[in-house]
Structure formats: structure tokens, C-alpha cells
Amino acid sequence: MVITDRFTGTAVLLTGAGSGIGRATAVRLVAEGAHVFAVDADEAGLAGTVDAVSGAGHIVAHVADVSDEAAVVAAVDAAVADLGALDVLVNVAGIHRTTPIERLTVDDLRTLFDVNVVGTALFCREALRHLPEDGVIVNTASSSASHGNPFMTAYSATKGAVLAFSLSLASEVIGRGVRVLVVSPGSTATPLTAAVRFEGLDPAYYARIVSPMGTGKPEQIASTIAFAASRDASYLTGVDLRVDGGSHI
Ligand SMILES: NC(=O)c1ccc[n+]([C@@H]2O[C@H](COP(=O)([O-])OP(=O)(O)OC[C@H]3O[C@@H](n4cnc5c(N)ncnc54)[C@H](O)[C@@H]3O)[C@@H](O)[C@H]2O)c1
Structure with missing residues (x-):
């Protein structure tokens, strides 16, 4: 892995920093010099991320539920107060549920x-x-925003919504110079995927059709997020960077 200094002094608010892809992203961005305001609902997870960064740079842990409007407003205010600015927002926090359509609930x-x-x-x-x-x-x-996956109707719908939201936001703010990008992981080895159960499907078969290159590592997603957020991607906005081990081939 090549680590550069693309984020020296850059103020980053990162959600979902307490586990998996978010933790790997925190480690990567801090290694490249970012000052990271790390948000997650899981306090112990955040503490683990601060440990993983292990004094390599500036990281502040902030416990918040991203679906709570008042908590989000407070988190952004706290980030700006702590970092003195806000240059980059990375939204990673997310949840997953697999449910056969017959059992899909409003909840x-x-x-x-x-x-x-x-x-x-x-x-x-x-x-x-x-x-x-x-x-x-x-x-x-997620790759499921643009690729069918059994038992993932509700989850995939949320990720399709994130993609559509982001493309429209990119076009809305392009005039003021702000870039908006989407990173869509394929199947990646994290606690989220470890908890997924695909009823009636052979997991080995499923892994092959979902990601011909095998399951991804959180660091492989984090490096793409870092690229998207960096000046190396300065002419990219309104794109979906699918990091999915070839699942769309
Ligand atoms: N792992 C995969 O295969 C995969 C594939 C495609 C997309 N994704 C997406 O990548 C993102 C990260 O997933 P991951 O695999 O690292 O999962 P993970 O479960 O390891 O990490 C998700 C983090 O989000 C946090 N979180 C969940 N709900 C929250 C809330 N309401 N408020 C604040 N924090 C909350 C969790 O505490 C956790 O730390 C998610 O958006 C997920 O949908 C993951």
C-alpha cells in the first residue's frame, strides 16, 4: 500500500468510523495527514478505531445516531468547533438486513x-x-444499488436512494465547486457481512456470482474513498465508483 500525504491538515468528518470500512477509512485518512472527526453510534467501536490509529495523527471520537436530526446538527457543529473547519464529509455509517420478500416489514x-x-x-x-x-x-x-441481490430488496433500495440523492446533489452544488462522489463496495469482509444470512443459497456459490475476484477487504474500499476525497480526483464528481471485484462484468 502506498501512503501519501494528500490530506495534510484536511478536516474530515467521517461517519460509521467505529467498524469495518469506516475504521479502515479513518486509519487511511489519518495516515495521510487528515484530522478526523469520527462519528458512530457504537462508543466501543469508536474507541477501537482510536486505538487502531494509535497516535498516528489527530482523531476525535463522537458518539451519535446518524438518523437523529438533532444529533447530526450537533455532530457537525462539534466537528467544526474541534477541527476549526470542515473540508471533507465521508458518510459510511449504514446497516444491512436480509429478508425474503414475503417477510419484508414496514419496520x-x-x-x-x-x-x-x-x-x-x-x-x-x-x-x-x-x-x-x-x-x-x-x-x-453499494453494488446492490445497481445490481440485483436476492433477499436484499429493502437494503438495495436504500443504496439506490443514496446513489440517486448523491448524483442530484452533485449537480446542485457543482457551481460552488463542491464535489460529490459515491463509492459502492461489493461484498467486503466486515462485521456487517459476517452477520448476513442468505436463506436457501449456497454461500460459496453466492460469493462467486457476487464478486468474481472474491470478497474485498475494508482497506480496498478505504483506499478508493481516500482517492475520491483527494485532489487526485479533482475532475471527478457525480460518479459511482464501484469497488466490487468485478461483480458488474
Ligand atoms: N461490507 C460490505 O460488503 C458492504 C457492501 C456494500 C456497501 N457497504 C456499506 O458500507 C458501509 C459500511 O459497512 P461495513 O461493512 O463497514 O459495516 P460495519 O457494520 O462494519 O460498520 C458500520 C458502522 O456504522 C455504524 N452505524 C450503524 N448505524 C448507525 C447509526 N444509526 N448511527 C451511527 N452509526 C451507525 C455501526 O455502529 C458501525 O460502526 C455501510 O453503509 C454499508 O451499507 C458494505
């Missing part, structure tokens, strides 16, 4: 949309009050 739908869509949208709205002309937003969708 499944509302809970998934509250965290994955409402949380992402609220952080974008609040961060845009502070982002500078060359500010960046990176939202995490």
Missing part, C-alpha cells in the same frame, strides 16, 4: 431508510453549510 423498510438514507442526507445538508469551494462529499452506496 425493515423504515429502519433501513432512516439510517442509510436519512442519515446520509442530513449529514450532507449540515456539512454543506461549512464546506469550502473545493469541499468534497463521499457517500457510501
Whole structure:
């Protein structure tokens, strides 16, 4: 892995920083010099991320539920107060549920949309009050936003919504110089995927059709998020960067 200094002094608010892809992103961004305001609902997870960064740079842990509007407003205010600015927002926080369509509930739908869509949208709205002309937003969708997956109707719908939201937001803020990108992971080895159960499907068969290159590592998603947020991607906005091990081939 090549680590550069693309984020020296850059103020980043990162949600979902307490586990998996968010933790790997925190480690990567801090290694490249970012000052990271790390948000998650899981206090112990955040503490683990602060440990993983292990004194390599500036990281502050902030416990908040991304689906709680008042908590989001407070988190963004606290980030700006702590970091002195806000240059980059990275929305990674998300939840997953697999449910056969016959058993899909309103609770499944509302809970998934509250965290994955409402949380992402609220952080974008609040961060845009502070982002500078060359500010960046990176939202995490999923390969399931544009690729069918059995038992994932509700989850996939939320990720399709994150993608559509982000493309429209990119066109809305392009005039002020803010870039908005989507990173769509394929199947990645994290606690989220470890908990997924695909009823009636052979997991080995499923892994092959979903990701011909095998399951991804959180660090492989984090490096793409870092690219999207960096000046290396300065001519990219309104795109979906699918990091999915070839699942769309
Ligand atoms: N792992 C995969 O295969 C995969 C594939 C495609 C997309 N994604 C997306 O990537 C993102 C990260 O997933 P991951 O695999 O690292 O999962 P993970 O479960 O390891 O991490 C998700 C983090 O989000 C936090 N979170 C959940 N609900 C929250 C809330 N209401 N408020 C604040 N924090 C909350 C959790 O506490 C956790 O720390 C998610 O948006 C997920 O949908 C993951």
C-alpha cells in the first residue's frame, strides 16, 4: 500500500468510523495527514478505531445516531468547533438486513431508510453549510444499488436512494465547486457481512456470482474513498465508483 500525504491538515468528518470500512477509512485518512472527526453510534467501536490509529495523527471520537436530526446538527457543529473547519464529509455509517420478500416489514423498510438514507442526507445538508469551494462529499452506496441481490430488496433500495440523492446533489452544488462522489463496495469482509444470512443459497456459490475476484477487504474500499476525497480526483464528481471485484462484468 502506498501512503501519501494528500490530506495534510484536511478536516474530515467521517461517519460509521467505529467498524469495518469506516475504521479502515479513518486509519487511511489519518495516515495521510487528515484530522478526523469520527462519528458512530457504537462508543466501543469508536474507541477501537482510536486505538487502531494509535497516535498516528489527530482523531476525535463522537458518539451519535446518524438518523437523529438533532444529533447530526450537533455532530457537525462539534466537528467544526474541534477541527476549526470542515473540508471533507465521508458518510459510511449504514446497516444491512436480509429478508425474503414475503417477510419484508414496514419496520425493515423504515429502519433501513432512516439510517442509510436519512442519515446520509442530513449529514450532507449540515456539512454543506461549512464546506469550502473545493469541499468534497463521499457517500457510501453499494453494488446492490445497481445490481440485483436476492433477499436484499429493502437494503438495495436504500443504496439506490443514496446513489440517486448523491448524483442530484452533485449537480446542485457543482457551481460552488463542491464535489460529490459515491463509492459502492461489493461484498467486503466486515462485521456487517459476517452477520448476513442468505436463506436457501449456497454461500460459496453466492460469493462467486457476487464478486468474481472474491470478497474485498475494508482497506480496498478505504483506499478508493481516500482517492475520491483527494485532489487526485479533482475532475471527478457525480460518479459511482464501484469497488466490487468485478461483480458488474
Ligand atoms: N461490507 C460490505 O460488503 C458492504 C457492501 C456494500 C456497501 N457497504 C456499506 O458500507 C458501509 C459500511 O459497512 P461495513 O461493512 O463497514 O459495516 P460495519 O457494520 O462494519 O460498520 C458500520 C458502522 O456504522 C455504524 N452505524 C450503524 N448505524 C448507525 C447509526 N444509526 N448511527 C451511527 N452509526 C451507525 C455501526 O455502529 C458501525 O460502526 C455501510 O453503509 C454499508 O451499507 C458494505
